[in-house]
Amino acid sequence: MTTEPALVSNFLRTIIDNDLKSGQYQGRQWAPPPSPAAVRLAGAIDPARIRTRFPPEPNGYLHIGHAKSICLNFGLARDYQGICHLRFDDTNPEKEEDEYVRAIIELVQWLGFSWTVDGAEHQYFASDYFETLYQFAESLVQAGHAYVDEQSADQMRATRGTLTEPGTNSPWRDRPMAESLALLRDMRAGKYPDGALALRARIDMGSPNINLRDPVLYRIRHASHHRTGDAWCIYPMYSWAHPVEDALEGITHSICTLEFEDQRPYYDWILERLTELGQLAAPLPRQYEFARLNLSYVVTSKRKLRQLVLEGHVQGWDDPRLPTLAGLRRRGYTPGSIRLFCDRIGVSKADSRIDYSVLEQALRDDLDPVAARAVAVLDPIKLIITNFPADLTEPCSAPVNPHDHDGPRREFPLTRELWIERDDFREDPPKKYFRLFPGNLVRLKYGYVVRCTGFLKNEQGEITEVHCEYLPETRSGTPGADAIKVKGAITWVSAAHAVAAEVRLYDRLFREAHPDRGDQDFLQAINPDSCRTVQGWLEPGIQAEPGHCWQFERLGYFVADRHDSSIERPVINRAITLRDTWI
Template identity: 65%
Template sequence: MSNDNKSPAAAPASNFLRGIIESDLATGRHASRTDANGNPLPQVITRFPPEPNGYLHIGHAKSICLNFGLARDYQGQCHLRFDDTNPAKEEQEYVDTIIDSVHWLGFDWNDGKNQHLYYASDYFPMLYAMAEYLIGAGHAYVDSQTAEQMVAARGDFNTPGRDSPFRTRTPEESLALFRRMRAGEFGDGEHVLRAKIDMASPNMNLRDPAIFRIRHAHHHRTGDQWCIYPMYDYTHPISDALENITHSICTLEFQDHRPFYDWVLERLAEGGFFKKPLPHQYEFARLNLTYAITSKRKLLQLVEEKIVDGWDDPRMPTIVGIRRRGYTPESIQMFCERIGVTKSDSWIDMSTLEGVLREDLDPKAPRSAAVLRPLKLIIDNFPETLVTECSAPVHPHFPERGVRRFPISRELWIEEDDFMEQPAKGYFRLYPGNKVRLRYGYVVECTGFDKDETGRVTAVHCQYFPDSKSGTEGSANYKVKGNIHWVSAAHAVQAEVRLYDRLFADPHPDAGGRDFKQALNPASMEVVQAWLEPGLERAQAEDRYQFERHGYFVADRKDSKPGKPVFNRIVTLKDSWAPAKG
């Protein structure tokens, strides 16, 4: 069953980035720009620039929604660019999953005329040529210190750095060395090309940062053509300028890098490589979500140590993980819009994300019955060969979606907690002598139960009232407080159901540098053999349902097969976690 019903989109909220863009549009800051063919460019061009060294996570989703959303709302373009300048850590597998994840979230880089998909590695020849220009203009030099010597000479926040003894090399000498680096004459780390700025700068990022290093490694796209690779902080502004980016939006940790971003573009503009106005970098607060970690290193540790079942484990905060869990792209977009965009760090509680998810799923998900912890209910006075049809709405708030029909027979499955031998105070479900309504069916009265040799209840017995069926006139004659769900034992669909919960029991699992694995939630996954309403055997991968009383569930996109479904719990109907503090 397809779930095509869309939730209403959230209206874009105002934020400081929208204010900047609207001011630029009002003043025409980027109105006169043209591409290489003289065609006018959009006044808003953003980009999402992941490094293909891992799987994207929920934090990246905020950046994706922000960059693509701004371009969409201001009739601009958003580019997908892979900053693939570190061959030792990057793989085609990560490129492929990033492309798939951005598409799944609902965004595209095709503006109808061009595919705005770019790779920093395509710019390697230009990045090299610009580095040669910087050397010739006296803005860069080849340093031959060891890595340890450079670190020691860099100083710290209280101590200015010391000039390298190679800083006075002539441009001709540095250029000759740089070309020999390019030719592969040196080993990794023997030389590095550095920008010549100010070793005494209070901003550590301006203390002659490296812009090219030697690395003899196979690149997933360029193969072995290069043995020197540009640094990210050098590549990033140049890539933005080459792509005519207007608003380069980064997270706050890049704020101190902005002066170098500007320095690179100003120097290259002086050399005639770029025209003004140049791209400008703006920073916003990254997404900090409680009960989750987003460190690629720690996520990799979870995978490699088999604490989770791969990058797409439904408990992982990766986009492939939350997709497999059953989240919808609309819920992620709505969440990112709701939390807003600010310049100050804060924590967003997981309950906020889950609340938006429930809001999105509620109007979309058809209803169904499922018994997760089955207990046999035998209606002793129901004829053994009789099978009667019951019906219920596909969705209680949308009658136009029709009804679903399912059988009731003598033996049913009910939830084991719908029966108590000795009822607690306020318990209104089955116990000896009490009446309940079988949801959408008959009223029954509990008459007894069976136990095995260990004292475990194995079956509950009851009598039904033939004139009490829901939807008939006689049903009004029966007033009961309890209402339980059920499935016919002879007709139910058996299925594996995975009850997922938060991966961590602590809202800040890696706070203070502690071992985040100590905060793992031992109840983050439970696998049960459940009985489902007939018809669910036809569920297709990623079909979502509300299992009444239990929550929202999705047919697993990897393991579920027609006729043999596997369901993941997406989220419970109500939040059972207290809001996190701090």
């Protein structure tokens, strides 16, 4: 695939450069997590110059937006001799499953990244830290920084205030520390039903930042967890667990998308309070935000993707029309093309929308230098060379890849009866049409120049056969090849030797660039022609092993379907056309 592009500076690299120059993280200690202050300070000097993390919640399948974060976090760690952790933020037992964990691991590795460094595997789970998180919560209660609230979720929401009006203190905000601590322990022991109590941080109900208005730390959920089973019935809120997890893993640069910018003061408050209590050791992680990926012609909302799958608008999470990484892989996108795309769109703090064509062009640029060439006919009509002997099979050849001048060649037979694209013949051609029409000369690519002599129609007036004669002295690669100048060349396959294949012609799933803009129903923007299936004919010799990719000349890039294709029964997906047809 393509070589990795040269490094391009961005605001995150500037931050890291300055941090390293100042020695902010030099000499810090590290121990395998969870490592609170006592463990961290007893550890060895951290061999990683920086530590980043990719922290997905295992409640769905990764999509192209996640790829930007994966490439960014793993790429920065790689470029700065650091380590990137793969951490599963599994704090919500009602939505998370091992199936998603396995899928995430597989696709991060498929993208070309690893969390194993010098034999040490840096794959972690928030659930590994449940006990530590709970002990930290008790220390906040004991220090007066948290309390147990008996308001319902609706009551807390009503008293939280608005962006312009301050919140109202809970009647339980000043409950004695010992009482809150006892209630918290009873919550953990399972003595209360869901929603009866919640542990809240005591910060400032009058803060202009609504995230600092006594956010919830723990809620009661009598639900089985995919890793801890029924060991817990209280679970930490993501906004509480996330900064603590970063600190327990020795993360230096916690890189999030812009929607977390308003939560950064809360992130810092948590870490500062726990450091004051001796639970965490400096230097602390710092959070930085970048603009998430907004891509035209797709939706990346997990809720909307789930709706597309469950309602049958697509054929599963790896449907080639979806922006999931599993779908893109099945469509024919390569890890190199996705990394190239993420590099091209860059990193900034300003929201913008990237046109889907940028992703498509990255695939073309990644595949063009390496993809094997072949010929396929997807809308066939028979071409008969009337003066070509019926029993003659003449070998032709072409390079496997024209960029590899000294590379291998592929061979295929020329016979009397061929399949050509229906669009390569016109009974009544328009101006500047240079392919087959009565009396016109064209070249059969890699073969001879032929002259169209006629055609046949059926009772419905449809053309069923095109007839021509070949000029024997014009074979490609011979001195006579240039004797007759022609303006057009067409591709073909021998009717007797072609390989039959089911070909799925995928296109964009949505007709509109912003299918979920505003309140509009994104389902109404579905493209009814996003998948067409045709019976095609492939160049003989093609081995349609799952995942194998070709450039079908004049048509685009195609891949053998990962699930349905076999050598005996080829099923081919169109990844992308040779040119952008949506311009």
